[in-house]
Amino acid sequence: GDTVYGISRANGILMNDLTSVNGLKQPYLLVAGQLLKIPGRRKGSAPTAVVTPPARSAGKGFMWPVRGSVISGYGPKKAGYHNDGVNIRARLGATVQASESGVVVHASNKLQGYGNLVLIKHQNGWVTAYAHNDKILVRKGQQVARGQAVAEVGSTGRVDSPQLHFEMRKGSRAVDPTLYLKS
Numbered sequence: 001g002d003t004v005y006g007i008s009r010a011n012g013i014l015m016n017d018l019t020s021v022n023g024l025k026q027p028y029l030l031v032a033g034q035l036l037k038i039p040g041r042r043k044g045s046a047p048t049a050v051v052t053p054p055a056r057s058a059g060k061g062f063m064w065p066v067r068g069s070v071i072s073g074y075g076p077k078k079a080g081y082h083n084d085g086v087n088i089r090a091r092l093g094a095t096v097q098a099s100e101s102g103v104v105v106h107a108s109n110k111l112q113g114y115g116n117l118v119l120i121k122h123q124n125g126w127v128t129a130y131a132h133n134d135k136i137l138v139r140k141g142q143q144v145a146r147g148q149a150v151a152e153v154g155s156t157g158r159v160d161s162p163q164l165h166f167e168m169r170k171g172s173r174a175v176d177p178t179l180y181l182k183s
Helices: 004-010 015-021
Strands: 069-072 085-089 095-097 102-108 116-121 126-136 149-153 163-170 173-175
Touching: 004 015, 102 126, 116 149
Parallel strands: none
Antiparallel strands: 069 085, 085 163, 095 149, 102 116, 116 126, 126 149, 126 163, 163 173
């Protein structure tokens, strides 16, 4: 699946230019198959971008990993960095669930800043990341089911309150999770 940020970055244009020429309003939801005009290109010089759909498993789609409120959304931030996921405020110890079935490819606190981190590899090149956990409940190599408890919310790593940092990646490219998560 594509995002406005990813399409603008891939084409070397400003996100604001892409959204204004296509009449897109926040939260910039794209639909599979939607055609977008790429500003700054002459007619016929390059194809328009076509939004690709996210991977689906048995038609269910990815689910929210924890119940809570988004306190930091995906995308560029005022401090000059880019949030590659969303941060969800939740109570300390709340259950973090696998967003979709897959295999645990990382379960440790060895990546600086993320605290206790779980990475799950899914079908079709998707990977989900669950960071700042208090406890990790799975191990590397373990098969997990959609909705299975994989961790408990914490405040490890570079955060000062209980929350889950959740990322979705297609290959190595981060995407806005809110565009793919079922309500």
